[in-house]
Amino acid sequence: MSTTRLETFADGVFAIAATLLVLEIQLPGEDIGQGLLDLWPSYFAYALSFLSIGIMWVNHHVVLSYTREADRIFLFINLFLLMSIAFVPFPTAVFAEHIGEEGAREGALAYGLTFVVIAVFFQLFWQYAYRRLLRPDADRREVSGINRSYLPGVPMYVIATLVALVSPTAALVLFAAIALVYVSASIWGDEEVV
Amino acid sequence: MSTTRLETFADGVFAIAATLLVLEIQLPGEDIGQGLLDLWPSYFAYALSFLSIGIMWVNHHVVLSYTREADRIFLFINLFLLMSIAFVPFPTAVFAEHIGEEGAREGALAYGLTFVVIAVFFQLFWQYAYRRLLRPDADRREVSGINRSYLPGVPMYVIATLVALVSPTAALVLFAAIALVYVSASIWGDEEVV
Amino acid sequence: MSTTRLETFADGVFAIAATLLVLEIQLPGEDIGQGLLDLWPSYFAYALSFLSIGIMWVNHHVVLSYTREADRIFLFINLFLLMSIAFVPFPTAVFAEHIGEEGAREGALAYGLTFVVIAVFFQLFWQYAYRRLLRPDADRREVSGINRSYLPGVPMYVIATLVALVSPTAALVLFAAIALVYVSASIWGDEEVV
Amino acid sequence: MSTTRLETFADGVFAIAATLLVLEIQLPGEDIGQGLLDLWPSYFAYALSFLSIGIMWVNHHVVLSYTREADRIFLFINLFLLMSIAFVPFPTAVFAEHIGEEGAREGALAYGLTFVVIAVFFQLFWQYAYRRLLRPDADRREVSGINRSYLPGVPMYVIATLVALVSPTAALVLFAAIALVYVSASIWGDEEVV
Numbered sequence: 223m224s225t226t227r228l229e230t231f232a233d234g235v236f237a238i239a240a241t242l243l244v245l246e247i248q249l250p251g252e253d254i255g256q257g258l259l260d261l262w263p264s265y266f267a268y269a270l271s272f273l274s275i276g277i278m279w280v281n282h283h284v285v286l287s288y289t290r291e292a293d294r295i296f297l298f299i300n301l302f303l304l305m306s307i308a309f310v311p312f313p314t315a316v317f318a319e320h321i322g323e324e325g326a327r328e329g330a331l332a333y334g335l336t337f338v339v340i341a342v343f344f345q346l347f348w349q350y351a352y353r354r355l356l357r358p359d360a361d362r363r364e365v366s367g368i369n370r371s372y373l374p375g376v377p378m379y380v381i382a383t384l385v386a387l388v389s390p391t392a393a394l395v396l397f398a399a400i401a402l403v404y405v406s407a408s409i410w411g412d413e414e415v416v
Numbered sequence: 417m418s419t420t421r422l423e424t425f426a427d428g429v430f431a432i433a434a435t436l437l438v439l440e441i442q443l444p445g446e447d448i449g450q451g452l453l454d455l456w457p458s459y460f461a462y463a464l465s466f467l468s469i470g471i472m473w474v475n476h477h478v479v480l481s482y483t484r485e486a487d488r489i490f491l492f493i494n495l496f497l498l499m500s501i502a503f504v505p506f507p508t509a510v511f512a513e514h515i516g517e518e519g520a521r522e523g524a525l526a527y528g529l530t531f532v533v534i535a536v537f538f539q540l541f542w543q544y545a546y547r548r549l550l551r552p553d554a555d556r557r558e559v560s561g562i563n564r565s566y567l568p569g570v571p572m573y574v575i576a577t578l579v580a581l582v583s584p585t586a587a588l589v590l591f592a593a594i595a596l597v598y599v600s601a602s603i604w605g606d607e608e609v610v
Numbered sequence: 611m612s613t614t615r616l617e618t619f620a621d622g623v624f625a626i627a628a629t630l631l632v633l634e635i636q637l638p639g640e641d642i643g644q645g646l647l648d649l650w651p652s653y654f655a656y657a658l659s660f661l662s663i664g665i666m667w668v669n670h671h672v673v674l675s676y677t678r679e680a681d682r683i684f685l686f687i688n689l690f691l692l693m694s695i696a697f698v699p700f701p702t703a704v705f706a707e708h709i710g711e712e713g714a715r716e717g718a719l720a721y722g723l724t725f726v727v728i729a730v731f732f733q734l735f736w737q738y739a740y741r742r743l744l745r746p747d748a749d750r751r752e753v754s755g756i757n758r759s760y761l762p763g764v765p766m767y768v769i770a771t772l773v774a775l776v777s778p779t780a781a782l783v784l785f786a787a788i789a790l791v792y793v794s795a796s797i798w799g800d801e802e803v804v
Numbered sequence: 805m806s807t808t809r810l811e812t813f814a815d816g817v818f819a820i821a822a823t824l825l826v827l828e829i830q831l832p833g834e835d836i837g838q839g840l841l842d843l844w845p846s847y848f849a850y851a852l853s854f855l856s857i858g859i860m861w862v863n864h865h866v867v868l869s870y871t872r873e874a875d876r877i878f879l880f881i882n883l884f885l886l887m888s889i890a891f892v893p894f895p896t897a898v899f900a901e902h903i904g905e906e907g908a909r910e911g912a913l914a915y916g917l918t919f920v921v922i923a924v925f926f927q928l929f930w931q932y933a934y935r936r937l938l939r940p941d942a943d944r945r946e947v948s949g950i951n952r953s954y955l956p957g958v959p960m961y962v963i964a965t966l967v968a969l970v971s972p973t974a975a976l977v978l979f980a981a982i983a984l985v986y987v988s989a990s991i992w993g994d995e996e997v998v
Contacts, residue, residue: 234427308437
């Protein structure tokens, strides 16, 4: 099976998951002015999750650009990766609702665990492509650069999630930092970094 | 009409139906830690339905890969198939809300019936393609292998649904087993199996 | 501008509008068994609207297959058509909630009016393509057959909507009949009929 | 990276954001007839936002038609632009719920600010394409015409948002006027105007 069809389906799930995030923002109650301001954790969580899904989308394409075809195992790894990404709106809502309040720890844990799962499936997705489905004309140095750049993904999210046990606020800062590191590395670094 | 347009529309419906599943998970109430754990039936139902829709998506493509063109009847069979797949988020939510509680039987029945309907429309979809729209260059042995592999679909879901009358929990295990059988068959079996 | 891009965007809106319909079905309350049965108006409305959107999708493609390119006016007519189609989940929910109860008349009117607006925009969409953007190689007899077949659309929906003033149930039957007429005509008739 | 993939993802987000708008319309309560009429601000806001997203979609394509390829910075500017567009259903709901009532000012401000942010990201998106990624065969006069035509976007939305501080109703009229100006300019003007 060519990777084009897989790409269309995946692009759909990425675009829908990102766009559904907005539905989880609750409308403010009576005092609309204060209500809109008090929703800042929801805006922050929306932006963070949208950006994180966007980064996954970019990297998903990077992997496919080095893949010569898709076999059945790859198809199902991809399905599990998409399943974890499509789940993001739920922990985002839980997280946003409790930032700076009771339940902040559990919210941050749920959010972090979701991204740990995403990172694990993404690593699986990449490793399978890298070891089994690499295009014959792929530049070996480029590919091992990419391989190195994907290695910190899982540990970074594991650490940020563990930090949530101690301080949900610090975890929140770490989640944002991870996203910004990816964006910066992608923009200012060379291909190897993202 | 070429099958490409049909594929784009169908891929859209598959991707959206799978991604909408997450919206049916209710946010936990006050006690967020316990609330998140108590939602395990929702996570389970989410994963099961996402996987089942994903399997249907893979098989939908298998059928189209053997189809030379789409006529109007095929177009409407496809529409009814998509209508039943886009319905999945509703019984998934009903099912998840009642696992292990009062109403579990009715929830499992609603879930099972939806998949019986999907399996019937899928059988119709395949049989119509197989008898009327087969590509002239399709390998006859491959095609009759696929035909055999699709036959158990309807009876398997009918049995699992009937089991729900006696034990909703057993039905739940069967639904998961059917999905895993498809995934395994697809991965470890040869083309004939899925 | 080529019509391909317009098609991708339109296909997206059609697929999403159809798939969102399921979200408007309210989960049943305590008595789940009876609750699931009492929701039959929602299932009926879901199927009717999904089918109607599907028919519009098929006809949208028929129009584009005779169109050589898209100009700005055509682009905006298309946008207004999509705006009316993406609105369908709302009157569907209003309609479903009141079938056979108080408010059935208003629900049926809202539903009918939405489809009158869709039919008017579709007629505009087709007439503009027919008079200004027809492909030079389009078969004149085929095209005027299509033109005749699209003429009853607006009056049929206007009549069904007026009937809702007298009997919402009769209007409901008419809405379903219109959809079935389109499907049958499309399947058993020749190209001229749809 | 070619701009095709970016276009597919962007088209998905535009189509989904526009179609999700309908979910923010609350179902009318007991008195359905009056309730449906009282929802006119929601219908108005729905149409306005759908049209505005549609206009952004058209202009997004205009920009890409002059772009020879996408680099990483362009990819992320695009991601931020899409993030602001996918946010539209939220301020649309806030705005619609308070038109002509208490909180109208805050609703109009939230709506206006969202479109200021969209206009800023769009300007960035265009300026980056214009200065760095222009296709070598792009007609210089055409391109500087487009450049001039995009300049009023940000100030127009800033002014309409400031007007909301004094009169939310006047702001509402201005938001609609901006959309209609774009549609008219696009239809009756030459390429330079939109």
